Amino acid sequence: MTMIAKRHDAIGSPGCSETLPCEAESASQARLLVSAALNTWQLSHLIDDGQLIVSELVANAGAP
16 A cells, blocks of 8 residues: 655645655655655745644554
């Protein structure tokens, strides 16, 4: 099973996506992706909250 994170924006902000396997290491990779995306979108003040949210999502995606 894989998880795909995508962001599309009609106003032209760059999007990003990543396919991650359902394993423990994916949480770290997802946090890095969120951090990079928020920095790119000049939203670095949201990194802590974004990383917390994506950590929970990845953990829940891997739950039985």
